[in-house]
Amino acid sequence: MKAAEVEEIQKKPKTRKTKSVEEEHPLEKWLRMDRMPHIWCSTCGIGTAVTCFIEAIKKTTLAREDICVVSGIGCSGRIAGYIKQDSFHTTHGRAIPFAVGLKLANPKLKVVVFSGDGDLSSIGGNHLIHTARRNLDITVLCINNFIYAMTGGQVAPTTPPTAIATTTPYGNYEHPFNLPALAAACGAVYVARWTALHVRRLTNSMAEALQKKGFSFVEIICPCTTLYARKNKLGSGLDLMKFYHDNSVIVNGADPREVDIQFQSEIKVGKFIDVDKPTYLDSYNTYMKTKLGDKFKPYGVTDEERQ
Amino acid sequence: MKADPAGVLTGVHYLDGDKACAEGGLAAGCRFFAGYPITPSTEVAERVSERFPYMGGMFIQMEDELASMAAILGGSWAGVKSMTVTSGPGFSLMMENIGLGAMLETPCVVVNVQRGGPSTGLPTLPGQADMMQARWGSHGDYRLIALSPNSPQECFDLTITAFNFSEKYRVPVLFMMDECVGHMTEKVVIPEADKIDLTERRYTKKKPGEYLPYAYGEDLIPDMAKAGDGHFFHVTGLTHDERGYPDMTWEMQEKCVHRLIDKIDKNVDEIFMIEEENMDKAEVVVISYGITSRVALRGIQLAEQAGMKNIGRMRLITVWPFPEKRIRELAKKVKAFVVPEMNYGQMVLEVERCAGGQCKTILVPHGGGTVHKPETIYQAIKEAYK
Amino acid sequence: MKYWRKPLDADRIKIPEGELHILRERCKGCAFCVEYCPKDVLELSHEFNSKGYHPPIVKNGAICVHCQLCEMLCPEFAIFCVLKNQKEPAHES
Numbered sequence: 001m002k003a004a005e006v007e008e009i010q011k012k013p014k015t016r017k018t019k020s021v022e023e024e025h026p027l028e029k030w031l032r033m034d035r036m037p038h039i040w041c042s043t044c045g046i047g048t049a050v051t052c053f054i055e056a057i058k059k060t061t062l063a064r065e066d067i068c069v070v071s072g073i074g075c076s077g078r079i080a081g082y083i084k085q086d087s088f089h090t091t092h093g094r095a096i097p098f099a100v101g102l103k104l105a106n107p108k109l110k111v112v113v114f115s116g117d118g119d120l121s122s123i124g125g126n127h128l129i130h131t132a133r134r135n136l137d138i139t140v141l142c143i144n145n146f147i148y149a150m151t152g153g154q155v156a157p158t159t160p161p162t163a164i165a166t167t168t169p170y171g172n173y174e175h176p177f178n179l180p181a182l183a184a185a186c187g188a189v190y191v192a193r194w195t196a197l198h199v200r201r202l203t204n205s206m207a208e209a210l211q212k213k214g215f216s217f218v219e220i221i222c223p224c225t226t227l228y229a230r231k232n233k234l235g236s237g238l239d240l241m242k243f244y245h246d247n248s249v250i251v252n253g254a255d256p257r258e259v260d261i262q263f264q265s266e267i268k269v270g271k272f273i274d275v276d277k278p279t280y281l282d283s284y285n286t287y288m289k290t291k292l293g294d295k296f297k298p299y300g301v302t303d304e305e306r307q
Numbered sequence: 308m309k310a311d312p313a314g315v316l317t318g319v320h321y322l323d324g325d326k327a328c329a330e331g332g333l334a335a336g337c338r339f340f341a342g343y344p345i346t347p348s349t350e351v352a353e354r355v356s357e358r359f360p361y362m363g364g365m366f367i368q369m370e371d372e373l374a375s376m377a378a379i380l381g382g383s384w385a386g387v388k389s390m391t392v393t394s395g396p397g398f399s400l401m402m403e404n405i406g407l408g409a410m411l412e413t414p415c416v417v418v419n420v421q422r423g424g425p426s427t428g429l430p431t432l433p434g435q436a437d438m439m440q441a442r443w444g445s446h447g448d449y450r451l452i453a454l455s456p457n458s459p460q461e462c463f464d465l466t467i468t469a470f471n472f473s474e475k476y477r478v479p480v481l482f483m484m485d486e487c488v489g490h491m492t493e494k495v496v497i498p499e500a501d502k503i504d505l506t507e508r509r510y511t512k513k514k515p516g517e518y519l520p521y522a523y524g525e526d527l528i529p530d531m532a533k534a535g536d537g538h539f540f541h542v543t544g545l546t547h548d549e550r551g552y553p554d555m556t557w558e559m560q561e562k563c564v565h566r567l568i569d570k571i572d573k574n575v576d577e578i579f580m581i582e583e584e585n586m587d588k589a590e591v592v593v594i595s596y597g598i599t600s601r602v603a604l605r606g607i608q609l610a611e612q613a614g615m616k617n618i619g620r621m622r623l624i625t626v627w628p629f630p631e632k633r634i635r636e637l638a639k640k641v642k643a644f645v646v647p648e649m650n651y652g653q654m655v656l657e658v659e660r661c662a663g664g665q666c667k668t669i670l671v672p673h674g675g676g677t678v679h680k681p682e683t684i685y686q687a688i689k690e691a692y693k
Numbered sequence: 694m695k696y697w698r699k700p701l702d703a704d705r706i707k708i709p710e711g712e713l714h715i716l717r718e719r720c721k722g723c724a725f726c727v728e729y730c731p732k733d734v735l736e737l738s739h740e741f742n743s744k745g746y747h748p749p750i751v752k753n754g755a756i757c758v759h760c761q762l763c764e765m766l767c768p769e770f771a772i773f774c775v776l777k778n779q780k781e782p783a784h785e786s
């Protein structure tokens with residue numbers, strides 16, 4: 001179905017209203033239903049990414065109460081408010097350090113940062129690179145809609161060259177970030193990118209990321225209908241999904257440096273990095289043990305585990 | 308509750324204020340520390356990084372102060388007493404998340420070893436010019452608690468008090484040291500662990516599914532939960548209802564923000580700590596805090612030697628909330644307040660406001676970089692006595 | 694189903710049959726489910742829900758294979774599929 005056809009149907013005046021049906025969606029126990037409907041626009045892909053995340057949790061063996069979700073600020077930043085986990089809606093850019101605090105203070109927790117491209121790579125960019133460098137054991141899920149959506153469509157560090165944003169009204173002339181390359185270069189042990197259309201692969205990647213020990217990063221290319229699509233005359237979110245369908249290529253294992261995205265170019269998706277290396281806490285515990293011997297009290301390790 | 312002996316370095320020590328502050332934090336049960344180096348506060352972080360490995364604490368040097376402040380909020384929500392330490396420029400960077408701490412009602416301690424400002428100012432020299440920033444630094448309305456020690460011993464003792472207040476009232480407590488107090492070395496007596504009283508966080512007794520993060524009782528302070536306990540709670544920096552859900556209406560704004568203010572304002576009597584001397588017959592009262600209070604002592608002595616016997620001395624230990632009631636009372640009785648401080652007039656504004664024109668208020672300003680000359684304070688007292 | 698060669702595991706394969714549930718009031722009419730249903734089971738209705746969107750309706754429920762793609766793609770948690778039964782593929786060779 002073409003977006004134009006959808007519009008066609010939407011234009012047709014009809015008077016009969018549908019009855020509301022009281023049925024329980026299987027995800028309801030994972031969502032804060034008392035906050036629905038959520039704020040996201042029609043054909044925005046953020047909700048789809050949320051579904052994938054919950055399905056990913058279900059695929060893992062993690063205890064549900066151990067999973068915390070931290071978001072920054074933005075349309076994507078609202079995710080924490082809809083997922084029924086211990087969830088924290090923090091400040092713009094600071095979701096990662098807040099998550100670092102949660103994780104280090106209680107290493108038993110599985111801490112997930114779920115936020116936007118601007119939040120994580122612009123104002124929060126310093127935290128992204130350093131937390132990846134330390135291989136701190138958290139999962140970062142980044143909704144990349146190529147724009148600052150919440151504030152009305154300004155240029156982001158991810159906006160492809162020539163794309164229109166409200167602060168690049170004549171098109172973007174900056175060099176954007178290639179987020180998988182950034183995360184990989186800084187030391188992330190798991191890096192993947194999918195679009196919101198790749199629901200199954202995205203779910204699998206999220207599940208792998210959740211179970212990976214160390215800093216895992218999944219970029220989700222996601223339609224923003226109201227701002228990115230509209231400003232660039234790309235149709236609706238459905239058209240963007242169709243674009244992803246026609247223009248994404250799966251290249252698992254690709255060199256992240258080669259997966260940069262140009263305006264309406266091919267989008268390389270896949271799992272790019274999956275390597276092992278000691279996490280921040282493992283390094284700390286092992287190193288300190290060699291330095292301080294028995295006087296050292298290992299951190300985040302129970303007394304039984306130490307025996 | 309009593310302190311955990313693992314963190315208490317019982318004994319008589321010769322410590323500077325920074326190290327004493329670190330020891331106070333450890334004795335108070337702080338086990339998560341995130342910070343970024345900045346003179347003259349770095350020694351606190353260094354001391355903690357040296358001590359934590361032996362007691363199962365987690366120290367992390369973050370990438371900046373924005374991160375440090377956010378991280379200690381996270382640490383606190385994971386159920387661990389958390390602190391950070393900084394000085395002027397870093398304090399400025401922490402402001403946004405201090406506001407988040409106020410809004411989420413997150414217990415934590417933020418130490419600011421004040422140096423001369425603005426900007427990079429005087430990195431190695433003292434100042435007291437962040438006092439209003441401690442009050443108003445983050446945007447929006449909120450109330451926090453700020454304490455000001457004047458000796459290494461107090462750096463130890465009051466850091467424990469700071470933690471106790473933060474746990475009790477669920478606020479970030481700002482610990483406003485200055486470079487002199489931070490770097491002066493004096494005798495510090497650390498008692499036995501069972502002599503140190505700690506206020507423990509009040510966790511909810513509600514079962515998962517029943518807990519509302521911002522439901523409160525008479526004392527206006529909601530019970531807390533920590534991440535991982537299965538409550539599946541949500542907290543947000545947006546104006547929120549008792550479920551912790553955003554509700555951006557003026558009615559909710561009124562309810563939500565007003566309580567943040569009331570929970571401190573209504574408990575001022577419990578929070579404010581002042582030291583007073585010679586108040587009965589006082590004609591002139593010298594009000595000071597931090598290192599300046601020690602210089603003021605000499606100024607008062609000089610005045611007394613010159614025959615001015617009725618000089619009261621007040622030292623603010625709690626600086627925020629401000630002891631309004633007490634200043635109002637005194638204003639009716641005395642000729643003047645003399646307020647020496649290492650800035651061009653900050654706490655004096657509060658004194659003046661509370662005095663409400665009933666007596667003179669004389670500022671003894673100083674730009675920082677060194678302490679006042681006692682003679683300057685003496686001259687001001689003389690002026691006030693007229 | 695018509696095969697050019699009968700699959701070796703044809704006797705073990707069962708085709709699941711799904712039963713669709715559409716929470717019409719929750720739908721925002723994005724048509725992701727309609728567009729990406731591999732079996733073309735759904736179409737947008739001409740009716741409005743009370744938000745003014747056109748929720749999908751089941752055009753041909755009998756051929757739904759319970760792949761749950763519609764459920765995964767829906768950004769509004771407004772459609773889900775439950776397994777009704779599994780049927781033997783009818784072989785024609």
Ligand SMILES: Cc1ncc(C[n+]2csc(CCOP(=O)(O)OP(=O)(O)O)c2C)c(N)n1
Pocket residue numbers: 073074075076077092115116117118119120143145147148149150151156
């Ligand atoms: C310190 C600060 N600066 C600016 C803002 C305004 N702001 C809110 S969201 C946002 C951009 C969000 O972009 P992104 O992270 O990509 O999320 P999206 O809305 O696109 O999902 C900005 C600049 C803010 N809330 N805080």
Ligand code: SF4
Pocket residue numbers: 039040041043044045046075076145149150223224225226227228
């Ligand atoms: S503005 Fe864009 S990103 Fe935000 S909810 Fe709407 S479509 Fe989604």
Ligand code: SF4
Pocket residue numbers: 711713729730731732733734735756757758759760761762763764774
């Ligand atoms: S479950 Fe699969 S086949 Fe059935 S309607 Fe949904 S997408 Fe179509």
Ligand code: SF4
Pocket residue numbers: 719720721722723724725726727748749763766767768769770771772
């Ligand atoms: S995917 Fe969901 S919101 Fe979109 S049309 Fe289908 S049911 Fe409605």
Ligand SMILES: [Mg+2]
Pocket residue numbers: 074116117118143144145146147148149156
């Ligand atoms: Mg964005």
